[in-house]
Each structure stands twice: as C-alpha cells, then as structure tokens.
Amino acid sequence: MNRKAKLTRQEKIIEEELLKDQYLKVDENEFKAIAQSIALRKKDAVLNIRVNNNDLKNIKLKAQRLGLKYQTFISEILHRVAQ
Secondary structure, three states: OOOOOOOOHHHHHHHHHHHOOOOOOOOHHHHHHHHHHHHHOOOOOOOOOOOOHHHHHHHHHHHHHHOOOHHHHHHHHHHHHHO
16 A cells, blocks of 8 residues: 655645755765754653643744744743753
C-alpha cells in the first residue's frame, strides 16, 4: 500500500520549494550545528497546567496572528523564559 503522507500547509510549501531546488546546500559542520539545535528543542515532556480563560484566549489570538498553533507558541514562550 502506497499512501501519501498528509502534510501541513507549511510542510507543503517546504516540499514545493525542495522540488524547485530553492534551498541552499550547507557544509557538514553547519548541518551538524543545525541538527544539534533541533535536537536541543525536542519536546519530550508533557505539562498540564490551569490558566486563566482570558489569558488563554489572548494567547490563542496572538498565536493565530503569528501563524502558529497556540501550544507551539506557549512552548516557545516557556523555552525563551527557561533560557
């Protein structure tokens, strides 16, 4: 069975750009640095918290304006504060 993976809008854009050869090749050291950066941002813990309903609505609106999912936006905020 050969199923095509369902891609997000952003993934579709990336796929189209890859097919058009619009990305630059990088040397091995730069590739390793990028891979390490991605690995450090891996989300491997689950957090359940209670928040004010109005705060959550505002976060969702801000995330939407940035074109992000609100959970991704919250995760990025937490990451920045943790650094």
